[in-house]
Amino acid sequence: MDRANDICFAAEVTLGKLAKWLRILGFDTLYEPDVTGIGFVDDRVKSRILLTRTERIRDGNTTQKLLFIKSNNPFDQLREVISALGIVPKETQPFSRCIRCNTRIKRVDKESVRGMVPDYIWETHATFHTCSICRRIYWSGSHTKRNHDIIQRLFDS
Ligand SMILES: [Zn+2]
Incomplete structure (x- = not known):
């Protein structure tokens, strides 16, 4: 469920x-x-x-x-x-929602965000998501390893 x-x-x-x-x-x-x-x-x-x-x-x-x-x-x-x-x-569905405005983010075509993220980010990442409301762009590296570690620790008893 x-x-x-x-x-x-x-x-x-x-x-x-x-x-x-x-x-x-x-x-x-x-x-x-x-x-x-x-x-x-x-x-x-x-x-x-x-x-x-x-x-x-x-x-x-x-x-x-x-x-x-x-x-x-x-x-x-x-x-x-x-x-x-x-x-x-x-x-949980980590990293599925815009942190700024709470909207569900959607995967977008890589080509569509060219020039909207730093070049080295665009070149080194395959998958991008955007928020349809505030237009913030997310990629895998926009959530740091530290965030992943914190989520891991969250469920440790
Ligand atoms: Zn947003």
């Missing part, structure tokens, strides 16, 4: 790095400054799991699916989410 398509999040403003990492793992993650206003939750958030570090939001919540994040460290925060939802590696 492809639960990665069903699990989606809205992260409050204090959780920018966590939101970025959830996108790297392929999860649909809304991250905008005002998903949680004073005493209410934005309509767009209602179908999503709200990630919050704000006790007032947690305590005032009765209907919203919500996960209260305890850690200050983004990596530990990510582990909190993974563990709370019981996410396993095969449910």
